[in-house]
Amino acid sequence: MPAPPMESSSNQFRPLDHHYLVEYIKATPALCSHFGNKLDDMKIKEVGDGNLNFVFIVVSPSASLVIKQALPYVRSIGESWPMSKERSYFEAEALREQGRLCPAHVPKVYHYDRNMSLIGMRYLEPPHIILRKGLIAGIEYPLLAEHISEFMARTLFFTSLLSLTTTQHKSSVAKFCGNMELCRLTEQVIFSDPYKVSQHNHWTSPYLDRDAEAVREDNILKLEVAELKSRFCERAQALIHGDLHTGSVMVTRDSTQVIDPEFSFYGPMGFDIGAFIGNLFLAYFAQDGHANHGNDRKLYKEWILKTIVETWSLFDKKFTALWDDSNNSSGEAYLPEIYNNGELQLLVKRKYMKDLLHDTLGFAAAKMIRRIVGVAHVEDFESISDAATRARCEGQALHVAKMIMKERRKFEAITGVVSAIKEFHK
Amino acid sequence: MPAPPMESSSNQFRPLDHHYLVEYIKATPALCSHFGNKLDDMKIKEVGDGNLNFVFIVVSPSASLVIKQALPYVRSIGESWPMSKERSYFEAEALREQGRLCPAHVPKVYHYDRNMSLIGMRYLEPPHIILRKGLIAGIEYPLLAEHISEFMARTLFFTSLLSLTTTQHKSSVAKFCGNMELCRLTEQVIFSDPYKVSQHNHWTSPYLDRDAEAVREDNILKLEVAELKSRFCERAQALIHGDLHTGSVMVTRDSTQVIDPEFSFYGPMGFDIGAFIGNLFLAYFAQDGHANHGNDRKLYKEWILKTIVETWSLFDKKFTALWDDSNNSSGEAYLPEIYNNGELQLLVKRKYMKDLLHDTLGFAAAKMIRRIVGVAHVEDFESISDAATRARCEGQALHVAKMIMKERRKFEAITGVVSAIKEFHK
Numbered sequence: 076m077p078a079p080p081m082e083s084s085s086n087q088f089r090p091l092d093h094h095y096l097v098e099y100i101k102a103t104p105a106l107c108s109h110f111g112n113k114l115d116d117m118k119i120k121e122v123g124d125g126n127l128n129f130v131f132i133v134v135s136p137s138a139s140l141v142i143k144q145a146l147p148y149v150r151s152i153g154e155s156w157p158m159s160k161e162r163s164y165f166e167a168e169a170l171r172e173q174g175r176l177c178p179a180h181v182p183k184v185y186h187y188d189r190n191m192s193l194i195g196m197r198y199l200e201p202p203h204i205i206l207r208k209g210l211i212a213g214i215e216y217p218l219l220a221e222h223i224s225e226f227m228a229r230t231l232f233f234t235s236l237l238s239l240t241t242t243q244h245k246s247s248v249a250k251f252c253g254n255m256e257l258c259r260l261t262e263q264v265i266f267s268d269p270y271k272v273s274q275h276n277h278w279t280s281p282y283l284d285r286d287a288e289a290v291r292e293d294n295i296l297k298l299e300v301a302e303l304k305s306r307f308c309e310r311a312q313a314l315i316h317g318d319l320h321t322g323s324v325m326v327t328r329d330s331t332q333v334i335d336p337e338f339s340f341y342g343p344m345g346f347d348i349g350a351f352i353g354n355l356f357l358a359y360f361a362q363d364g365h366a367n368h369g370n371d372r373k374l375y376k377e378w379i380l381k382t383i384v385e386t387w388s389l390f391d392k393k394f395t396a397l398w399d400d401s402n403n404s405s406g407e408a409y410l411p412e413i414y415n416n417g418e419l420q421l422l423v424k425r426k427y428m429k430d431l432l433h434d435t436l437g438f439a440a441a442k443m444i445r446r447i448v449g450v451a452h453v454e455d456f457e458s459i460s461d462a463a464t465r466a467r468c469e470g471q472a473l474h475v476a477k478m479i480m481k482e483r484r485k486f487e488a489i490t491g492v493v494s495a496i497k498e499f500h501k
Numbered sequence: 502m503p504a505p506p507m508e509s510s511s512n513q514f515r516p517l518d519h520h521y522l523v524e525y526i527k528a529t530p531a532l533c534s535h536f537g538n539k540l541d542d543m544k545i546k547e548v549g550d551g552n553l554n555f556v557f558i559v560v561s562p563s564a565s566l567v568i569k570q571a572l573p574y575v576r577s578i579g580e581s582w583p584m585s586k587e588r589s590y591f592e593a594e595a596l597r598e599q600g601r602l603c604p605a606h607v608p609k610v611y612h613y614d615r616n617m618s619l620i621g622m623r624y625l626e627p628p629h630i631i632l633r634k635g636l637i638a639g640i641e642y643p644l645l646a647e648h649i650s651e652f653m654a655r656t657l658f659f660t661s662l663l664s665l666t667t668t669q670h671k672s673s674v675a676k677f678c679g680n681m682e683l684c685r686l687t688e689q690v691i692f693s694d695p696y697k698v699s700q701h702n703h704w705t706s707p708y709l710d711r712d713a714e715a716v717r718e719d720n721i722l723k724l725e726v727a728e729l730k731s732r733f734c735e736r737a738q739a740l741i742h743g744d745l746h747t748g749s750v751m752v753t754r755d756s757t758q759v760i761d762p763e764f765s766f767y768g769p770m771g772f773d774i775g776a777f778i779g780n781l782f783l784a785y786f787a788q789d790g791h792a793n794h795g796n797d798r799k800l801y802k803e804w805i806l807k808t809i810v811e812t813w814s815l816f817d818k819k820f821t822a823l824w825d826d827s828n829n830s831s832g833e834a835y836l837p838e839i840y841n842n843g844e845l846q847l848l849v850k851r852k853y854m855k856d857l858l859h860d861t862l863g864f865a866a867a868k869m870i871r872r873i874v875g876v877a878h879v880e881d882f883e884s885i886s887d888a889a890t891r892a893r894c895e896g897q898a899l900h901v902a903k904m905i906m907k908e909r910r911k912f913e914a915i916t917g918v919v920s921a922i923k924e925f926h927k
Contacts, residue, residue: 241688241734242681249678255671262667262833271838294845301835301849308667308834311735407688408734409727412697419720423727 088160088190091129091144093119099193100133100142105186106195110138123150127158127337132198139200140185145192145337158256162337163192165254169339170196172314173230180226180331199325199332206324206331210358211365211455213375220385222331223324223351228393231344234314236408237398243405244341248311251340258308258340261317265445266304270297275450282466286473287448299480303437311341319350320442321358322453345434348390353439353476355383356496357446357455360472364459380493387432387489395424433483436492440480447473475499514586514616517555517570519545525619526559526568531612532621536564549576553584553763558624565626566611571618571763584682588763589618591680595765596622598740599656606652606757625751625758632750632757636784637791637881639801646811648757649750649777654819657770660740662834663824669831670767674737677766684734684766687743691871692730696723701876708892712899713874725906729863737767745776746868747784748879771860774816779865779902781809782922783872783881786898790885806919813858813915821850859909862918866906873899901925 089095100106101114110117116135123130129144145163149156167187174181186195209216236244268275270291278287290296316323317338325332359379362372402411414420446453447469456472459465475496486492515521526532527540536543542561549556555570571589575582593613600607612621635642662670694701696717704713716722742749743764751758785805788798828837840846872879873895882898885891901922912918 236731236734241685244734245678245681245684249675252671252675252678255668258671259667267836267839271836271841294842294848297839297845298848298852301840302852305662305834308662308670309737311737408731410693410697413693413723414727415697416720419723422720422724426724426728 088147088192090146091131091142091193093121093131096131096133096142099191103186103188103195106140109140109185109195110135113137127162134198139198141182141196141198143194143196147192158260160192162254162257163194164189165251165257165339166335166337167194168250169314169316169336170194172234173226173316173333173336176233177226177229180222180333182332182334199330199334202327203325203330203332204327205322206326207321207354207358207454209326210321210355210379211361211458213362213365213370213372215375215378216326216328216331216382218329219326219331220382220389223333224386224389224393226331226333227319227344227348227351227390228397231313231315231347232394232397234341235312235344235406237406238401238404239407240405241407244311247314248341251314254338254340257317257338258342261338262304262308264450265441266300266307269445269449270300273450276448277450277452278448279456279462279466279469282463283448283470283473286470290444290448290473290477293477295481296477299437300441303434303441303480306343306434307346307438310343312343313341314339315342315344315347316350317342317346319347320453321351321354324351343434343438345431345436346438348387348431348435349438349440350442352383352386352435353442354446354453354455355379355386356439356475357443357453357472359383359496360468360475361453361455361459364456364461364464364468380496384489384493387435391428395428398424429487432486432489436479436483436486440476440483443472443476444480447476471500514573514618516572517557517568517617517619519547519557522557522559522568525617529612529614529621532566535566535611535621536561539563553588560624565624567608567622567624569620569622573618584686586618588680588683589613589620590615591677591683591765592761592763593620594676595740595742595762596620598660599652599742599759599762602659603652603655606648606759608758608760625756625760628753629751629756629758630753631748632752633747633780633784633880635752636747636781636805637787637884639788639791639796639798641801641804642752642754642757642808644755645752645757646808646815649759650812650815650819652757652759653745653770653774653777653816654823657739657741657773658820658823660767661738661770661832663832664827664830665833666831667833670737673740674767677740680764680766683743683764684768687764688730688734690876691867692726692733695871695875696726699876702874703876703878704874705882705888705892705895708889709874709896709899712896716870716874716899716903719903721907722903725863726867729860729867729906732769732860733772733864736769738769739767740765741768741770741773742776743768743772745773746879747777747780750777769860769864771857771862772864774813774857774861775864775866776868778809778812778861779868780872780879780881781805781812782865782901783869783879783898785809785922786894786901787879787881787885790882790887790890790894806922810915810919813861817854821854824850855913858912858915862905862909862912866902866909869898869902870906873902897926 096119113135118134120132122132127150131142133140133142145160147157147160148154149158167184170181170184174183182197182199184194184196232238316336317340318335323333323335325334359376362376366372409423414423456465456469522545539561544560546558548558553576557568559566559568571586573583573586574580575584593610596607596610600609608623608625610620610622658664742762743766749759749761751760785802788802792798835849840849882891882895
């Protein structure tokens with residue numbers, strides 16, 4: 076029986092299954108033509124290992140793509156935890172905007188259907204793997220810092236007031252305010268739950284019982300996390316990815332692709348940079364748990380620290396280069412008629428980048444803490460089977476994260492942070 | 502001829518004149534009934550002395566009201582400077598919200614017509630005068646600090662994340678992003694024009710030529726004003742009035758009424774408090790120009806400084822009292838389960854209020870500077886007819902404003918600022 080004709084814009088929402096997915100593709104010209112209208116040999120695999128969505132890989136002899144569908148609830152929990160499927164709209168909008176600004180590092184969107192909360196996009200074919208898995212396996216990615224700094228510099232710069240007029244900026248801010256439900260999830264799991272008794276929290280018990288308690292009793296830490304939460308909720312600095320950890324990046328030796336921006340909204344830049352760097356720190360502290368007789372991971376730990384330094388340094392370089400080149404842009408934060416001499420421009424940029432480094436460190440620390448004593452942990456640690464070893468790795472990461480959050484304003488450069496960590500780890 | 506029936510929601514925009522205003526009132530039930538349907542003895546006076554709008558006072562033997570209409574351009578300049586009449590929508594929304602939160606100090610709205618950009622509201626009958634005129638005349642208002650601090654504490658607290666959920670907050674932020682044109686006017690005249698060569702700028706020449714130039718050449722000042730502009734553009738902290746100078750407040754000895762919130766949007770709280778305090782500082786520095794043999798204004802200057810101190814101190818007291826009382830509110834910035842001990846609550850509040858004081862001082866200084874070397878000056882100085890005297894007053898205010906903007910983070914309390922000014926003025 077032929078599939079009924081479908082207008083992708085008039086579909087009512089319906090969760091996908093294999094059978095309906097085939098029908099849907101056949102009825103959607105943008106997807107059909109992607110496969111050269113040869114739809115008979117399509118192979119479909121559901122691979123959504125995340126908590127929230129369906130993800131289907133569709134491969135034919137001539138082409139491939141991914142179909143991602145948001146469900147109106149948290150998939151791993153079920154309909155008892157509802158969550159707006161409109162997040163798919165913000166993901167599609169962010170993918171398109173980030174793809175426009177940095178096409179080399181964002182999968183192309185072929186099709187978006189708002190009613191179906193469905194995005195058709197490039198399939199990141201093997202050997203692409205999730206960066207987090209590569210870091211656990213001890214694989215070096217020589218271009219990672221270069222690529223991710225390019226992504227961050229371009230997407231953050233061009234959506235900030237360094238590049239936009241305040242009119243453009245306020246319009247976009249208003250639009251992405253609609254993604255509030257996903258923002259609220261972040262607020263809860265990153266800025267709130269780890270600092271209070273919550274049924275969602277867990278940690279490697281009994282080893283870290285006292286550490287988890289210490290987080291909940293640390294007045295200075297709570298003072299700092301309040302400031303970070305306030306920035307997250309109130310500061311519309313740029314269109315951020317909103318969930319830029321190492322699970323949202325797919326890599327090969329030569330390719331770096333940023334996926335899953337469903338948490339995107341106008342927030343503080345440092346939240347993205349901090350998410351990435353914070354997760355590299357977690358990967359670093361997990362290495363001792365992955366060491367064995369054949370590989371002590373010492374060199375790999377050095378590589379991770381080098382990648383952290385390079386990520387920030389290259390970001391700093393690229394971001395300020397975009398700024399230097401922007402004299403004819405429409406950005407309204409620093410009008411050329413006012414910021415009209417070299418000394419002043421240097422002063423302004425130095426202050427901007429130093430404030431951004433401090434934000435980055437603060438958010439990096441918040442991301443680390445929540446992965447150790449909050450609801451959602453990371454495979455970097457979870458894959459360490461010996462609990463005592465895992466707890467030792469996590470405890471070190473937690474200790475350093477608390478130090479970074481409290482002392483972040485004292486660091487003048489990323490190298491100082493890495494030195495402090497090396498010193499601590501001796 | 503009887504007026505044709507009008508549905509207030511279906512009117513097309515048409516600028517008011519006396520004749521049409523009468524027709525409009527007759528056709529609008531909410532306005533008719535305000536006058537007890539006795540419309541024959543209405544007296545109408547147009548009093549819009551501002552730059553932007555029509556303002557009609559309508560008085561009958563039984564009742565009175567004000568009709569304010571926004572025009573789609575800047576009234577004082579003409580159609581060559583277009584400006585969205587939708588500002589009237591945001592003014593009406595803000596008047597209603599502020600009126601709900603602080604009815605004692607906000608004129609009641611009787612009627613709003615979006616198509617006509619028209620607000621019908623309470624007429625603030627004599628002896629109400631614009632506060633700025635009272636300050637020029639040297640009149641003491643013993644309840645001013647008490648009242649204005651009440652207005653600021655309540656409107657700012659209850660529209661911030663100390664009282665709102667992030668869902669409520671983001672919805673309101675999105676709505677008020679629509680008032681971007683008015684925000685842009687502020688950005689230009691306060692944070693940009695004074696720091697560059699602009700045809701709009703003027704000052705008491707030739708006396709202040711060198712001072713105006715010095716503002717344009719002061720790298721440190723420009724670094725600071727960039728940070729303040731960034732906060733104004735990016736930080737959605739609370740629903741602010743957006744133009745809370747002494748010309749937006751009407752007073753008698755017993756009454757304080759805040760009017761004209763057409764610049765309202767979600768911005769930094771310190772912008773409102775700073776606008777008010779900055780304009781009191783301007784009034785203070787203008788007093789020497791109003792002194793004469795009969796009145797040296799010395800006591801009045803003391804009263805102004807006392808009022809500044811009390812405004813901040815009472816604001817601080819009322820705002821933190823609302824915070825103390827809010828344990829059962831829906832505010833999500835500081836969840837009680839996290840901020841769960843007295844010492845921590847004290848720490849958090851102290852930090853919040855200190856940051857707010859520093860923002861307040863920064864914005865106060867920006868407001869002062871722009872009134873001396875920018876496009877729009879204040880009657881406090883303009884009414885000093887002797888140019889040399891005026892320039893001396895303005896020069897002192899400018900000097901102190903620059904100091905405050907640069908040194909604001911060093912002040913622990915408002916009393917320190919006032920002491921510094923007294924010291925300078927010796």
